Amino acid sequence: MDAFTNYLNSLDIDFNNLLIIGLVLLLGTFLLSVIGRFAFGKRSVLNNAVSSAIGILFIYAITVVLKSFGAQFQEMIAPLPFVTISQNEMILFTFHGAHYTVLCSEILNMIILSFLVNLADGWLPKGKNIFSWLFFRCMTVVLAFFLHLLVVGLFRTYLPQGIVTYAPTILLVLLILLLLTGALKIIVGAVLTTVNPLIGGLYTFFFATVIGKQITKAVLTTLILGGIVYLLNHLGCTVISIASAALMAYIPFVILLVVLWYIVYRVF
Secondary structure (H helix, E strand, O other): OHHHHHHHHHOOOOHHHHHHHHHHHHHHHHHHHHHHHHHHOOOOHHHHHHHHHHHHHHHHHHHHHHHHHOHHHHHHOOOOOOEEEOOOEEEEOOOOOOOHHHHHHHHHHHHHHHHHHHHHHHHOOOOOOHHHHHHHHHHHHHHHHHHHHHHHHHHHHHOOHHHHHHHHHHHHHHHHHHHHHHHHHHHHOHHHHHHOHHHHHHHHHHHHOHHHHHHHHHHHHHHHHHHHHHHHHHOOOOEEEOOHHHHHHHHHHHHHHHHHHHHHHHOO
């Protein structure tokens, strides 16, 4: 352990910072999966959201690897929510003190990315064994990566700057209001639906249709990742080294994350 710690220090990596981030990600996703399994059953919406959150972490990994390859890959890198990537660092978004337009833009961007990951995962087969599962999950990550790049490119090209600034706030507020209104049926039941059929229609969209379910899972995935980033902010972990020499030190963590993803996907 001392040798490994000294190796990380030689790469200018804070071992304690890395350990905290690894434990928060691994234990956090595992505990949420256990809660989802015993509270809501196997393959619940919560566990699907946790699985999508892990997939998004690998999209971040792809972006970091492309960044380390040099400027020729810059056009393949779309701005990712909740992080800012500099030359050798990944800086986590800070919720405290963030302007509401920036905060809404980050959250909406994460909802879009989560929706694309869930959509890609639904399109591709689950896999009959660990090798086919791993292949299709890799395809899910790659497909969602390029879909997100396409969507961001379309927004940049066709939306005026003024709309880009304030549209995320408007869209996010509307989405949350519609989602909460539809969720009222779960709490109050059929009586509320007979009083206001609109609530029944919103419930059907968000919790019964394919697209609606994906949006609901995307919002839940965003809450999970947002909660993790907020917790890391609280613990003082806001910067991750992504220098080329440091990437090798993350391989054990990546392997553990793949194993956890498989457990979440198959067991929970």
